[in-house]
Amino acid sequence: xxxxxxxxIPKALARVHDTARGRMKRLRVTLRELGVGHAVITNPVDxxxxxxxxxxxxxLVVGTGKPTIISDxxxxxxxxxxxxxxxxxxxxxxxSGAIAEVLGELHERGSLxxxxxxxxxxxxxxxxxxxxxxxxxxPVRSIRHASGLVADLRxxxxxxxxxxxxxxxxxxQDALLAALEYLRPGMTELEFTAELEYQMKTRGSSTPAxxxxxxxxxxxxxxxxxxxxxxxxxxxxxxxxxxxxxxGYRSDMTRTFGFGRWPRQMREVYGxxxxxxxxxxxxxxxxxxxxxxxxIARKVITDAGYGEAFAHSLGHGLxxxxxxxxxxxxxxxxxxxxxxxxxxxxxxxxxxxGGVRIEDDYAVTPRGRRNLCTxxxxxxxxxx
Amino acid sequence: xxxxxxxxIPKALARVHDTARGRMKRLRVTLRELGVGHAVITNPVDxxxxxxxxxxxxxLVVGTGKPTIISDxxxxxxxxxxxxxxxxxxxxxxxSGAIAEVLGELHERGSLxxxxxxxxxxxxxxxxxxxxxxxxxxPVRSIRHASGLVADLRxxxxxxxxxxxxxxxxxxQDALLAALEYLRPGMTELEFTAELEYQMKTRGSSTPAxxxxxxxxxxxxxxxxxxxxxxxxxxxxxxxxxxxxxxGYRSDMTRTFGFGRWPRQMREVYGxxxxxxxxxxxxxxxxxxxxxxxxIARKVITDAGYGEAFAHSLGHGLxxxxxxxxxxxxxxxxxxxxxxxxxxxxxxxxxxxGGVRIEDDYAVTPRGRRNLCTxxxxxxxxxx
Numbered sequence: 001x002x003x004x005x006x007x008x009i010p011k012a013l014a015r016v017h018d019t020a021r022g023r024m025k026r027l028r029v030t031l032r033e034l035g036v037g038h039a040v041i042t043n044p045v046d047x048x049x050x051x052x053x054x055x056x057x058x059x060l061v062v063g064t065g066k067p068t069i070i071s072d073x074x075x076x077x078x079x080x081x082x083x084x085x086x087x088x089x090x091x092x093x094x095x096s097g098a099i100a101e102v103l104g105e106l107h108e109r110g111s112l113x114x115x116x117x118x119x120x121x122x123x124x125x126x127x128x129x130x131x132x133x134x135x136x137x138x139p140v141r142s143i144r145h146a147s148g149l150v151a152d153l154r155x156x157x158x159x160x161x162x163x164x165x166x167x168x169x170x171x172x173q174d175a176l177l178a179a180l181e182y183l184r185p186g187m188t189e190l191e192f193t194a195e196l197e198y199q200m201k202t203r204g205s206s207t208p209a210x211x212x213x214x215x216x217x218x219x220x221x222x223x224x225x226x227x228x229x230x231x232x233x234x235x236x237x238x239x240x241x242x243x244x245x246x247x248g249y250r251s252d253m254t255r256t257f258g259f260g261r262w263p264r265q266m267r268e269v270y271g272x273x274x275x276x277x278x279x280x281x282x283x284x285x286x287x288x289x290x291x292x293x294x295x296i297a298r299k300v301i302t303d304a305g306y307g308e309a310f311a312h313s314l315g316h317g318l319x320x321x322x323x324x325x326x327x328x329x330x331x332x333x334x335x336x337x338x339x340x341x342x343x344x345x346x347x348x349x350x351x352x353x354g355g356v357r358i359e360d361d362y363a364v365t366p367r368g369r370r371n372l373c374t375x376x377x378x379x380x381x382x383x384x
Numbered sequence: 385x386x387x388x389x390x391x392x393i394p395k396a397l398a399r400v401h402d403t404a405r406g407r408m409k410r411l412r413v414t415l416r417e418l419g420v421g422h423a424v425i426t427n428p429v430d431x432x433x434x435x436x437x438x439x440x441x442x443x444l445v446v447g448t449g450k451p452t453i454i455s456d457x458x459x460x461x462x463x464x465x466x467x468x469x470x471x472x473x474x475x476x477x478x479x480s481g482a483i484a485e486v487l488g489e490l491h492e493r494g495s496l497x498x499x500x501x502x503x504x505x506x507x508x509x510x511x512x513x514x515x516x517x518x519x520x521x522x523p524v525r526s527i528r529h530a531s532g533l534v535a536d537l538r539x540x541x542x543x544x545x546x547x548x549x550x551x552x553x554x555x556x557q558d559a560l561l562a563a564l565e566y567l568r569p570g571m572t573e574l575e576f577t578a579e580l581e582y583q584m585k586t587r588g589s590s591t592p593a594x595x596x597x598x599x600x601x602x603x604x605x606x607x608x609x610x611x612x613x614x615x616x617x618x619x620x621x622x623x624x625x626x627x628x629x630x631x632g633y634r635s636d637m638t639r640t641f642g643f644g645r646w647p648r649q650m651r652e653v654y655g656x657x658x659x660x661x662x663x664x665x666x667x668x669x670x671x672x673x674x675x676x677x678x679x680i681a682r683k684v685i686t687d688a689g690y691g692e693a694f695a696h697s698l699g700h701g702l703x704x705x706x707x708x709x710x711x712x713x714x715x716x717x718x719x720x721x722x723x724x725x726x727x728x729x730x731x732x733x734x735x736x737x738g739g740v741r742i743e744d745d746y747a748v749t750p751r752g753r754r755n756l757c758t759x760x761x762x763x764x765x766x767x768x
Contacts, residue, residue: 056608074606074608074696077735119507119512120508120510123503124506127508145512190585190586190588193585194581195582197581201577204574206574211591
């Protein structure tokens with residue numbers, strides 16, 4: 001067997017580098033359209049998307065020429081792997097000082113032709129600190145704000161990103177099935193949450209995708225409930241909204257169970273929510289708007305007399321963040337396109353009684369949609 | 385027994401209201417000093433601190449007159465309990481529109497005498513959306529930026545806040561002892577992390593205080609390591625940096641164990657780190673600066689020949705956020721005062737070999753300090 005070249009980059013890492021190069025190239029096109037030469041990427045999730053470095057606490061200066069990742073010594077070792085695609089600078093002083101330093105060098109070399117800052121991430125305070133630090137190094141009028149710089153790229157997922165979300169969904173599904181084996185009457189919401197998160201973590205999800213919701217009975221009527229030291233009783237509903245992460249991507253599902261006998265009204269409500277879910281999900285395709293999908297689900301619920309009880313929007317984009325574009329709501333003009341990944345999560349909430357929400361994650365395909373989740377949703381399966 | 389008055393507010397809730405009133409009163413003093421009548425509190429943690437409402441996604445407009453909490457229908461039920469201390473407004477449109485509405489009304493009534501925005505929380509984009517929404521309702525020159533508005537209040541904890549942090553520390557300590565019962569050679573870092581977080585959650589910690597670090601052997605040399613599918617081997621070190629939450633407050637500790645036999649150099653390193661910890665901790669008292677404490681610990685480590693291997697700052701303030709003021713670092717002019725709570729966490733990191741960090745949480749008292757953590761730190765205890 002041929003000996004491996006000493007400095008060869010392992011295949012997996014080479015792929016990460018290729019993906020990063022492709023994404024930064026697409027960002028450069030956006031920058032040209034905006035009429036700026038460079039961008040300072042301060043949102044760590046965006047830095048992760050563009051470079052493949054998920055460590056956090058780092059800033060990317062990208063534009064014409066080789067990009068620069070500014071970090072600190074804690075990440076020195078990890079960042080060595082990213083030297084083929086970026087210069088790595090370890091800061092010792094403030095981040096704004098280090099950014100100003102990099103921009104100043106570009107300006108001196110005559111290659112800084114305008115800078116875009118991330119208006120949707122940088123705080124007012126951080127922006128003014130950065131301007132102050134740049135004062136004597138960079139012409140201030142060349143600094144501009146831009147929104148959605150990277151979000152607009154992230155909205156369309158490639159095949160590998162969709163695979164990561166599906167892998168996260170598989171983890172969360174397997175974890176739920178394993179955790180349900182331990183469900184006993186009297187177990188508290190917190191205990192079940194702990195068990196569910198344990199099962200996700202041992203399956204490789206480094207963190208839950210968001211704060212897990214386990215809501216017993218009437219607690220399900222709060223869409224954003226936090227699990228508490230409350231026993232789960234039989235013959236009532238159990239709403240579980242949970243998600244896993246895989247390779248920086250997130251999944252997000254909700255199932256509502258009848259634990260024992262369904263309370264009569266909740267059984268009816270379940271049917272309405274499921275119908276609303278299926279109606280909206282089967283309308284997903286390129287060209288449909290967030291507003292249209294929301295209206296489809298809302299109509300089913302309103303026609304059944306529960307319109308007032310569906311007090312949130314239908315869904316949201318999903319990816320490296322749990323809430324991304326596009327938005328599916330009554331106010332959303334976002335137009336779905338191939339590669340978008342969205343949640344569909346209609347719900348009905350009855351104060352003092354309980355709530356039902358049913359949520360899956362869908363990837364938009366050229367001809368429609370693909371459900372990335374595989375757990376059943378029928379009421380027989382949901383009766384445990 | 386006398387019958388309870390129908391509309392009486394339960395004692396615990398009345399206490400929450402009293403605390404909120406006191407904190408908002410202190411904020412009003414700050415606002416007067418700044419020369420503004422009102423502030424728009426957009427940081428949800430600050431809203432929680434000032435009002436006692438921990439639900440999130442809500443904004444507080446506070447100043448002269450009764451304050452207003454702007455939220456949405458998801459939180460309608462929960463917010464009912466806060467009507468004694470604030471007007472509650474449910475928005476249906478955007479948050480900036482709803483804030484502009486509230487400010488506009490104050491202006492119309494002639495009671496808006498300048499507004500401070502949170503420069504250290506509001507993004508550049510959100511700020512300009514808010515200005516745009518306010519345009520026709522509020523004189524734009526009355527809108528100002530302020531930094532540290534609430535952080536400066538939060539830095540000094542009262543007795544009940546310190547109790548909450550101590551309760552969080554107790555949860556995390558009990559959880560560690562319980563999880564260690566399950567530690568076996570070959571168990572992976574992720575499995576142990578899952579067990580530890582399970583134990584914290586079942587003890588009432590709704591979420592870990594931050595991403596738990598469990599680093600086996602050489603992985604301990606990365607101060608910000610993420611646990612992976614890596615088996616924990618005997619006769620090596622095991623670094624655990626973990627934290628719990630209680631009533632919105634966080635605790636944060638690190639212990640490094642010798643799992644079986646200590647690798648020789650690591651045993652020596654442990655002694656140095658422990659000495660640095662004790663030296664800095666025993667110097668905590670009102671009046672000392674973050675820089676001075678950092679220097680005390682750093683000198684011990686540098687004198688032992690490991691100065692280069694202590695590549696982060698000594699510690700940080702702790703409260704509702706895991707990183708707050710004051711900062712304990714070589715750059716910090718922060719002066720410690722009674723009621724501050726800080727971590728002391730020196731470390732030594734040897735690439736390819738491992739790392740040792742030892743961290744406890746201290747409350748500054750009039751005459752010195754009080755350790756809020758009770759787990760031992762001696763090497764005999766840390767050998768398992």
